[in-house]
Amino acid sequence: PKLINMKIGIVCYPTFGGSGVVATELGKALAKEGHQVHFITYRQPTRLDFFSANLFYHEVDIKSYPLFEHAPYELALASKMVNVAKYEQLDLLHVHYAIPHASAAYMAKQILKEEGIYIPVVTTLHGTDITLVGKDPSYEPVVTFSINQSDGVTAVSEDLKRATFELFDIKTEIEVIPNFIDLDRFKKQKKEHFKLAICPNGEKLLVHTSNFRKVKRVEDVIKVFFEIRKTLPVKLLLVGDGPERDKMERLCRELGTCDDTRFLGKLEAVEEVLSVADLFLMPSEKESFGLAALEAMACEVPVLSSNAGGIPELNIDGVTGYACEIGNIEEMTKRALEILDDANLPRFKANALARAKELDVSNILPQYEEFYRKTIEKS
Ligand code: GMT
Structure with missing residues (x-):
């Protein structure tokens, strides 16, 4: 049966990097299917430069004070997630890249809980958040905690799933959903x-x-x-x-x-x-x-x-x-x-x-939709 349309918040890095590209393309594909997608990032994602009735963009405002040597991005992001989830009545938050998105989502979830709002969080692990940055002792406890606290976790390959279990004390299931491609855009052209x-x-x-x-x-x-x-x-x-x-x-x-x-x-x-x-x-x-x-x-x-x-x-x-x-x-x-x-x-x-x-988007998108549905149901 056709899934009912969902309201999904997507958090990602808006840069050229693979995780940002996957997150943006996923949001675009979900919007095409009739879901409402709200991107929450500090800059307009690179591939999100057109109008679509189902796509929304919420910029995270990072206020700087003379006191801060480093502006607390994670707090500004968590606050933005709280507001978007509350006022747009999101069904689910999907965060791409563990650091600091998964931990900011945990904080947003706790704040919303105080107000009687429950929002499930899906974290997608992309690679460097695990194999390079995440295992660094300065981040490891937070990465382990926020993966374990996510309502659903996906990894982009079997190997990344295996590495995550090997490097962190993970108590939750990880589902593998590979990267995908839009063959309408990526195809051999006459050049x-x-x-x-x-x-x-x-x-x-x-x-x-x-x-x-x-x-x-x-x-x-x-x-x-x-x-x-x-x-x-x-x-x-x-x-x-x-x-x-x-x-x-x-x-x-x-x-x-x-x-x-x-x-x-x-x-x-x-x-x-x-x-x-x-x-x-x-x-x-x-x-x-x-x-x-x-x-x-x-x-x-x-x-x-x-x-x-x-x-x-x-x-x-x-x-x-x-x-x-x-x-x-x-x-x-x-x-x-x-x-x-x-x-x-x-x-x-x-x-x-x-x-x-x-790996065309038409084969992989249903896997994400099904994963969202399962996560919402069990939460
Ligand atoms: O490869 C990079 O340096 C960018 C990086 C990222 O985190 O954005 O890409 C990672 O995620 C992509 C999307 O899931 C994967 O296709 C890349 O293999 C992965 N890069 C590494 O693991 C080094």
Whole structure:
């Protein structure tokens, strides 16, 4: 039976990061289904730049005082959650990223309880909130407590679920609901002119997109590219920006690959670049899911990745690409050449698209709706 429409508050980081993208796309998809969605963040989420009758945005106001060295964002957020939940009569709060969203939600819930209002909280764990930041001793007690106090907890991969149980004393169930993709937006587009401009002599095109943090191991992208280039004419596009970018530009100069490499910086329409790519590289040290690789697969691009975290659940080794040992440049180069071989490439491309279709938003959205319904019912 069709679920009755719900009023859902979504709390997330409004940035380019994967957790913010998933939260925003989820809200948009829920709104399309007829649910009313209220985003609560400190800035308009990157992909929420249009009007929809079912979408609302509530900005968290962070007041600064000379006394505060750090303005207490978590308190301003909790207060905003209380007001939105009360006045918009929300059925559920869905917070993305444990820190500080899950603990702020706990506080909001307690305040509302005093007023006789009960609001269930769903927390979605995205990865770095667990594997990098959350396990830090300065946050661990609060992360453990707020996960245990959530009415429902989801993780974006089996591996992240396992890591959460391993790193924290968790007493609650965790349901795995993977990242998803909107195939209406992410699909191979005809951009031959673009390909011709970058690869004028029919070179194969390699693409990497990330926030250029250390965990992404962008240096492995450049090293693998350097090795492939010895046997195959190739070009490399690097999309995104972040702390490692300067170092990566220097590495290109040292290896002499600058002429065949372009750093494009942050791009909104990444699907246009992916539309002309032959191989996507994701050699991450840690990766709970790998949304950027899914975006590539939706555009029919096979993936050469590491086997970190949840990546192998997405990138099926030998089928949609290869998931190699972290940092093993030799193996990655060998596998990349195998994928790029014209005898194999069409098969890998087709498999990548088929895997992306399994993770289309139309297949994953009902899992969230069902999870909300279960959580509301049991609370
Ligand atoms: O990868 C990042 O640095 C961004 C990060 C985030 O927290 O926003 O992404 C995480 O969440 C994404 C959405 O669930 C996942 O697809 C990414 O794999 C995950 N990143 C890591 O685990 C490093």
